Amino acid sequence: MSLATLIHRSCQPSPAVSIAQAQALVQVHYGLRGTLTPLGSQQDLNFLLDTGDRRFVLKICHGEYATPELQAQHAALGHLRAKGLPAPDVRVACSGADLLSDTVDGQAIKLRLLDYIEGQPLTRVLHFSAPMLANMGRLCAEVDDALADFDHPGLDRVLQWDPRHAHAMVAQLLPVLADAERRSQVADAAAQALERLAAVAHDLPSQAVHLDITDDNSVWHRDAQRRWQLNGLIDFGDLVRTWRVADLSVTCAALLHHVGGDPFAILPAISAYHARNPLARAEALALWPLVVARAAVLVLSSEQQLSVAPGNDYIGDNIAHEWQIFDVATCVPLDLMEAAILQAVGQPLQPVDLAGCLPLLPDLDATAFQTVDLGVLSEHFIDGNWQQPGIDERLLGAHAQGSSLYGQYRLSRTRIDCATEPETCALHVELSVPAGARVQAPFPGVLRRTADAGLWLVGDGVSLHLWGVESELAADTPLAAGQGLGTSSGALLVQLCRAEEISPPLFASPSRSAAWLALCPSPRPLLGFDCDAPALADPQALLARREASFARSQKHYYEAPPQVERGWRNHLIDMQGRSYLDMLNNVAVLGHGHPRMAAVAARQWSLLNTNSRFHYAGIVEFSERLLALAPPGFDRVFLVNSGTEANDLAIRLAWAASGGRDMLSVLEAYHGWSVATDAISTSIADNPQALSTRPDWVHPVTAPNTYRGAFRGPDSAAGYVRDVEQTLASLVAQHRQVAGFICEPVYGNAGGIALPPGYLEQVYARVRALGGVCIADEVQVGYGRLGEYFWGFEEQGVVPDIITMAKGMGNGQPLGAVITRREIAEALEAEGYFFSSAGGSPVSCQVGMAVLDVMDEERLWDNAREVGGHFKARLQALAARHPLVGAVHGSGFYLGLELVRNRDTLEPATEETALLCQRLRELGIFMQPTGDYLNILKIKPPMVTTRQSVDFFVDCVDKVLCEDI
Incomplete structure (x- = not known):
């Protein structure tokens, strides 16, 4: 096919075949009857045929399509199935042929019937996770690997989507864009991409490729874990022999409308492809220019097709996605994506050689510079002062010769309540230098001036960006190494860049930092001192060390947690x-980092920290303040170091006060990790064996879950109380003394569900009538967290016998408490004394009182x-x-x-x-x-x-x- 024929064919509308006419074709040629539902296509016609027993896809194209290219598709389908990849089979007609020719209203057409692959294409899935992106890249690699040894005469054809013809397609279709700004954007982007592509085209390996492995043309299903699993690959209409990497470029382009506008998000797809089917360096360099060229042809082709077939809903629905693909593909410099892709496939850019550069500040002693730590752990940042505007500049300005660190992630650049990564990585160095210090050209180049009052020295393979230099030199002045640029105004910003036409940002987001740092090398050779930030430890390496030393039952959030x-x-x-x-x-x-907590703890540590058997004021004052928060009648406090210890002690108190051992606890609850508190904890989320490993002194009762429990709604208390009554009756029948009942007044482990009204009042009465005590586990729900109530039991209108608390009492300091009445507290004395080393320590008491003060203030x-x-x-x-x-x-x-x-x-x-x-x-x-x-x-x-x-x-x-x- 000639290029002229290609252009003609790319501008044709779909064949004009009605559903009734298509049904007649199916009946005549295949002997099948059924309903036909149109499926989307740009230039062909596709119908879903449902016979009631089977489902097929009827494909109709223009008759001028060459028979060999359609036969090549059928052969490729069989080739992939033979290699274990899921692809549809072709159904033969009554005549025994798998490809038919016919006419409809004088139009010559070709038609085929393929199996329909059940499942879901991913076109309308708004967000692709990194594993899903990797799945797409891996699928593309597997198909390319399987097709590497496939050959057929129909592969050698001229196809509008073949990137080898992108230049001709763009030139032909560009006038279809009426918007001059859009036309210019597409023309410029395509020109840049195709120029770079031409530089490596001769080194790109070719083979048979699908050329349309996209979200539209792969069919998936979700497994029980909601993970996407492949059902099959469809639509081989773009099968052709061309550059192998073109296949991956099509997949990457299609992914761009699933990544929230961030082209870097598709790197997992590229890495997964490379791991399965390694890319040559020329292919890695060609990949992003191919993506941009593909995006340009996509929008131009759709705009053209919409102009000749304005009623084609498939094109109309997709055109917004295709413009989104173009916008995302062109929103970052080609050099940046090139660097990122090379890093993703383990072929990074070679370092820039700056060994021969002269010093930028020849009259200053480089050893006199003091580097200033502006990173996340900097001791200069306290009490949230990093949020103050200009804080970095003030810290640097405190030094006659001060320097920030290149490549450091700046704390001042963080952003709260923000869904996108902040740009925190410094791609430059800020210097505090004496005003009037001479600045010279470290290498030969041409001076340019920027719109933001900066200087730009463009050299051979590297350029220097400077701000804070007073210069009288005119733009476009050629400079030799050592020639003066001007003088410093006191604060100087220095940035290098290896890409001549890029004006890089001063800061990069963490996910883009490696690529930007490759493009913007350190100015250390120009400055003469070490201005590079120490490399951050790999958080995954740190995680591996944790796994090697820290008991694995102590879990961490997330599979790959941030440090x-x-x-x-x-x-x-x-x-x-x-x-x-x-x-x-x-x-x-x-909250975190509260200055009062730091000050109070530090002062008390500087004075004294010991255990509660010594006599000091803090333990008295804190106990009195806790009793003031409790209901009338509570007059004794135990200070402990955690919620587990508080609940464990509460069980011992119940045993001592009642003379019994049998405890009632509700199902789905969690009370702690000690032997006793684990025994009364029944949450299978925390312990999958919880229900099968309870000792015989623990008696779980039905969870009073008003949302999904056995009895629901606000009037459900009676049903749950009956279960408690039956449990108590069983204990009485066995002549066993009930010790107590423990329950969170708000059902914490089940998500904070309120207990049914009246539940605790009735249960407490029945337990107390048999000599037991009632424990309110306020470890999570108490201390005002509920908003409307200070204690959770207040919502139920009851007063327990024992209150346990912890969590927020110390704002992270190990601190918990048990509050009860004198007779219950003293019942424990018959079994010996009790104390907790950390719970009642001077530091814990002072911190506990400071928490109460801050919460009030x-x-x-x-x-x-x-x-x-x-x-x-x-x-x-x-x-x-x-x-x-x-x-x-x-x-x-x-x-x-x-x-x-x-x-x-x-x-x-x-x-x-x-x-x-x-x-x-x-x-x-x-x-x-x-x-x-x-x-x-x-x-x-x-x-x-x-x-x-x-x-x-x-x-x-x-x-x-x-x-x-």
Whole structure:
């Protein structure tokens, strides 16, 4: 086929064949009857044929299509199936032929019938995870590897999508764009890409390729874990012999409308391809120019087709996606993507040789420069001062000759409540130097001036960008090495770049930093001192060390967690300066890095820290303050170091006070990790063997879960109380003395579900009537977190016999407490004395009192009520938009969002919840599931959480639920 014929064919509309005419063709040629449903196509006609017993795809194309090229497709399908790849089979007609010719209303057509592959194409999936992107890259590699030894005469054809003809296609179709700005964008992008492609084209290996392995043409299904699994590959209409890497470029281009505008997100696809089918260096260099060229041809072809077939809904629906592909493909410099791709396939750019450069500041003593740490762990940053505008400049300006560090991730660049990565990695060095210091050209080049008052010295293979230089030199002045550029104004910014036409940013996001650092080498050779930031430790290597030394039963969040080393208020910050909204840390009620906590703990450590058997004021003052928070009648405090220890002690107190050993606890609950508290914990999420390993002194009762329990709704208490009564009756019948009943007043492990009204009142009465004591586990729910109530038991209108607490008491300091009445406390004395080393220590007591002071001064209890109320209302609004949202539990800053697949059956959406949490982490939010089915978001943030953070969180949950996780 000639190029002229190609252009003609690429501008044709689809054949004009009605459904009725297509049904007649199927009946005549294949002897089949059934319903026909149009399927999308740009230039052919595709129909889904459903006979009732089988489903097929009827494909109709123009009769001028060469028979060998269609036969090549059929041969390739068989070739792939023989190699174990899922591809459709071709059905033969009644005549025995697999390819037929016919006419419809005078039009010559060719038709074929293929098996229909059940499943789902991924076109409308808004977001692709990194594993899904890798799956697409791996599929492309497997197909290319399988087709490497495939040959057929029909492969040698001229095809509009073959990138070898991209220049002709762009030139021919460019006038179709009426918008002059868009036309210029496409022309410029294509010209740059094709110029780079021409430089390596002669080194690109060729073979048979599918050339359309896209989200549209691969069919998938989700397994039980909601992971995508391949069903088959379809649409071999673009099969051709061309450059092998062209196949990957088509796949990469198609992925660009699934990555939220970030072209770097497709690197997992490239890495997966390379791991399965290694790319030569020329192919790696050609890949992104091919992607850009593909994007240009896509938009031009669709605009052309829409002009000749304005009623083609398939084209109309896809054209917005194709413009999105073009915009994403061209939103970053070609040099940057080239560097990123080379790094992804282990073939990085060679370093720039700067050994012969002269010093940039010849009159200054390089050894006198003091580097200033502006990184995440810098001691210069305290109490959130990194949020102050200009903080870095002030710290640098404190030195006569100060320097920032190249390649350092700056804390001041972090962004809170932000779904995108902040640009934290410094691609330059900032210098504080004496005003008037002479600045010279370190290498020969041509001077240019930039619009932002900078100087740009363009040399051979490297350019120098400077800001803060006062110069009288004219633009386009050629300079020799050592020739003066001007004088410093006092603050100098220095940046190198190896790509002449790029004006790089001063900072890069962590995911792009490696590529940008390759393009913007360190100015160290020009400055004469070490201005490079130390390389960050690999967080995965650190994780491996953790696994090698830290007991594995002590789990960590996420499979590949970021390394978090700093926190501030309700955010945690990783080593690359990204801030994560902390929505699950119920220990740090005051938030992270609170200056009062640091000051109080440091002062008390400088004075004394010992155990509670010594006499000091703090233990008295703290105990008195805790009793003031308890209901009347409570007059004794035990200070311990954790919630586990508090609940363990409460069990011992119940045993001592009652004379019995038998404890009642509710199912689905968690109370701690000690032998006794693990015995009364029944959550199978925390311990899969929980229900089969209870000792005989523990008697679980039905979980009073008003959402998915045996009895539901606000009037369900009676049903659950009957179960308690039956358990107690069984103990009485066995002449066993009940020791007590322990329950969270708000059902924490099940997502903060409120107990049915009247439940605790009735249960407490029945337990007490038999001589038992009632324990309120307030470890998670107490201390004002609920907003409307300080203690969880207040919501039930009851007063327990023993209150246990911990978590937020110390804002992270090991601290817990048991509050009870004198007669219960003294019952333990018959068994000996009790003390906790850390719980009642001077440091713990001072920290505990400081927490109470701050919570009062900063009105955190009010914040839990006010912002928490807004929080719950916003979460409840999600239920109207997303069927996956089953219910919103809890109040204040103790909330749970329960996800279900069916609101009638309440089938838990366990896998969807896990995917949601993982996706939220990508958006800058830490969240984890809870509940026996792990289908509830555990929302227990620091009590300093703001309305802004709440809105950011809910907006992100809304966004992810829209992505069909």
